[in-house]
Amino acid sequence: MDDPDGYFGAAVAAGYDEASAAEFQPETLTPTVELLAGLAGGGRVLELGVGTGRVALPLVARGVPVAGIDLSRAMVARLRAKPGGAAVDVTIGDFATVRAGSDFTLAYLVFNTIMNLTTQEAQVDCFRTVAAQLAPGGRFLVEVMVPDLRRLPPGQTAVPFRTGPGRWAYDHYDVATQRMSSNYLDVAAGQSAFRSIPFRYVWPAELDLMARLAGLRLADRWAGWRREPFTHESTRHVSVWEKPA
Structure with missing residues (x-):
């Protein structure tokens, strides 16, 4: 891609919120924000692929300090134009390798965004980069589909x-x-x-191995944001890995 914003340039950013309108509905967004705020434990959080702020802005409204990383300046411009957007400290770059700080109590990747890293190597790098930015006892959460x-x-x-x-x-x-x-x-x-x-799909067990390589251990895995049990019939998972205290 010649566009510095990758596959999420101005044309996509302009209609992104409308195209993903279901993810903004309270039945989806409210449990997402509640779970993330609880895991943050009052500390600073980092969103990888912060985009237009669907999740970051409700967290900020709850008093959770949020930093973000995103490759797309066009998506971040949409975030900045929204109420509260200026409160999110955004670093422009590839979240597989770019760092936005340290001592975060929580980092998270939602809505299949781990799959935007299209090689296994990049996904492994992402886990290592996140682990380096977490405080001891910090957590890394990923929401992603189970390959269908x-x-x-x-x-x-x-x-x-x-x-x-x-x-x-x-x-x-x-x-x-x-x-x-x-x-x-x-x-x-x-x-x-x-x-x-393009995407690269990834299996839950494969993610667990990436986490181990980064020094993280699996803490929880659910089928959704309401902590539903994860089973062989689950179509997605919300997984949490923890950095040793």
């Missing part, structure tokens, strides 16, 4: 997840490399636009 490969019959590599007038979207999987992409085709007024965003 059971929907792939033999020989199939694509799974549609949205169909409707004017928009079609599908995920494409390469099970040999764990690379995938989300692909969008929009048609309006006789014009079409195609967009593809």
